[in-house]
């Protein structure tokens with residue numbers, strides 16, 4: 001039996017069905033109900049690092065009468081490629097996967113982005129369920145229906161809006177997460193704090209050491225608060241026609257860094273540098289007060305997230321930022337803050353201001 005389960009409803013704008021994000025422990029008993037009883041086949045997509053979990057899920061589903069297959073994919077960003085998506089499509093084809101069958105994505109954000117994309121493209125869209133196993137995937141990637149893969153030209157350039165039928169955040173999964181992956185997820189938690197829920201920042205600042213581990217006293221609260229921020233936004237703007245852009249705070253530079261690093265950096269680490277940059281940009285554009293801008297640096301640094309990137313890379317980063325999904329024609333667009341929890345769009349900033357902001361971030 002699941003104990004102390006928090007249920008957060010998401011959706012359903014733009015004609016999409018609403019669904020629940022469950023946060024708690026021992027949630028796997030909820031999976032069969034979410035899959036539904038008229039389903040014949042289930043494909044469990046999991047990363048190499050979670051081979052045991054993937055196989056245990058497959059075996060459990062098979063015992064319950066489903067035709068279950070496990071599809072193992074590479075760890076981290078190596079899974080978010082056209083080749084790996086094609087490998088998954090082949091596995092679905094070979095197991096006779098139909099429109100009434102279900103994909104389950106278990107893993108970090110890279111795995112849930114891939115699994116959702118595979119589900120969104122197979123037969124033009126089959127149902128899928130996310131079982132996020134990192135902080136980042138619980139608070140952000142698995143919620144909201146953005147799915148996709150990277151290309152050599154940029155981050156998440158190919159994808160689809162395809163919301164899951166449910167999200168199971170089993171906090172016990174975080175116990176096996178490497179420390180640097182735990183911390184990198186905090187970048188999206190801190191992002192949620194700055195754009196919408198400053199209590200998140202207060203909780204982290206009260207004890208940054210505790211925030212760095214799953215055993216901290218506020219782990220569940222930090223995760224739930226961040227999910228609520230995301231759920232509120234995507235529930236009113238699934239397809240990013242306006243409000244949803246605020247979730248991209250810090251991401252214009254972050255994605256440029258990830259591409260520059262050939263997707264070897266963790267997304268959360270890049271987002272941390274990107275948040276620092278966005279704060280300096282907001283300050284230099286005359287939008288953000290000094291105290292709130294400085295707060296970015298102190299809170300990110302307090303949990304051990306990176307703030308800086310190489311100065312000599314600026315021309316390449318500027319080039320990479322042109323393919324950001326918020327760009328319109330040649331116009332670069334950034335999310336900045338007008339104040340704490342007051343996100344807004346900054347369009348076509350003066351190149352000198354951009355460079356000056358990068359000067360604050362560069363090392």
Ligand SMILES: NC(=O)c1ccc[n+]([C@@H]2O[C@H](COP(=O)([O-])OP(=O)(O)OC[C@H]3O[C@@H](n4cnc5c(N)ncnc54)[C@H](O)[C@@H]3O)[C@@H](O)[C@H]2O)c1
Pocket residue numbers: 047048049050074075076077080107108109110111113133134135136137140141142143144145146147156173174175176177178181184185188266267268
């Ligand atoms: N779709 C969205 O809205 C959205 C939002 C935010 C981020 N993202 C995407 O999420 C990705 C980053 O996700 P991430 O930070 O979760 O990293 P990740 O998925 O790359 O996982 C990091 C590593 O941890 C391993 N791992 C996962 N769970 C584990 C566990 N419980 N125990 C041990 N190892 C485990 C993975 O196999 C991988 O090696 C990026 O591609 C980013 O673009 C998407």
Ligand SMILES: O=C(O)C(=O)C[C@@H](O)[C@H](O)[C@H](O)COP(=O)(O)O
Pocket residue numbers: 140144146155156188240244245247248251325
């Ligand atoms: O859900 C969103 O919308 C976000 O922007 C959340 C981001 O944290 C996430 O990294 C997302 O994948 C970025 O989307 P993209 O459209 O810029 O690729």
Ligand SMILES: [Zn+2]
Pocket residue numbers: 140188251267271
């Ligand atoms: Zn992100």
